[in-house]
Amino acid sequence: MNIGEVAERSGIPPKTIRYYEDIGLVRPQRSDNGYRAFRETDLHKLAFLGRARALGFSIEDCRTLLGLYEDENRESAQVKAIAEEHLAAIDEKIAQLQSMRSTLSHLVRSCHGDDLPDCPILSDLAGNPA
Amino acid sequence: MNIGEVAERSGIPPKTIRYYEDIGLVRPQRSDNGYRAFRETDLHKLAFLGRARALGFSIEDCRTLLGLYEDENRESAQVKAIAEEHLAAIDEKIAQLQSMRSTLSHLVRSCHGDDLPDCPILSDLAGNPA
C-alpha cells in the first residue's frame, strides 16, 4: 500500500503518517522507487494511533500503549494506570474550562452589547469588582 | 518599577512580560541602565492581560480587548461579540472532552487492572467492538 491508500483507510493524513514515521511510531518498508510500502499491520497500528489520539492520549502515551499492545506479557494494570491518569487530566481540564465558562457567561449576560462604550466585561478584566 | 516588582504585582512571570513586550502588548520605557521602567499603567495592562488569559482568551483576542479597553469610542457590542465567540469555543472544547471522558471512563471501568494481559482498553483501541 502507498501512503495515500493508508491515509484514506486509517483516516490519518499523509503528512501525519510521515511525521509518525519520523518519530518512530511506525516503520513502513520502502519500495524500490523510494515510496513507503505499508503492510496491513502498519495500517492496523495507524488506526490504533488514530483512536488513541481521538481519546486525547499524548503521543508518548500512544507510544507506550502501542508497546503494551504488542507485548504479550503486559499486565492490564499498566494500561489501566495510563488510562486513569489521562482520565484525571481530562477531568482537570474540564473543570478549568467550566470555571472559565461560568465566569465568562456571567460577564456576557451582563453586557448590553449595544453601541455604548460601557462594558462590564472590560470592567472585570480591568480588575473592577462586579 | 523594574520587571521583578511588576511580575510580582501582576502575577505574570518576567519571561512572559518580556515576551509580551516582544509582541507589542506592552511598551515599557527604559531606564538609563537599559532596564525596563514600568509605570502604573503598564502594570494595569499586564494585570488586564493576566485576567483575560486566565479566561482563556487568545493573545490576539487580548490584543483586541486591550485596544477596545483603551478606545473611549468602543461599542460594548464589539467586546460582547468576542466574548461570545470565545464562549462558544469553550463550549465546544468542553463537549469534546466530555465525549472523550465518557468513552474513556467506560473503558477504565471495564478493565480489570490486574497482572493478566487481557485488556478491554487495548481491544477497543485496536478496533475490536466492545
Next chain:
DNA sequence: CCTTGAGATTCCAGTGACTGGAAGCCCTAT
C-alpha cells in the same frame, strides 16, 4: 576598593503535534 550575589539584559532553542509549501522524482495514460 573589591567582591559577591541578586536581578536585569539579550539571544537561541525547545515544547506538542502537527501543517503548509516548495522543489523535484515517479508512474500512468494519452
Next chain:
DNA sequence: ATAGGGCTTCCAGTCACTGGAATCTCAAGG
C-alpha cells in the same frame, strides 16, 4: 512526449510561552 497526480524530502510556521547561557548592573559587606 507530455500532462497529471502522487510520492519524496526539507524547511518553516503554528501557539504561548519557557529554559538556559552569557553578559551587564546595582547595592551591600568586608
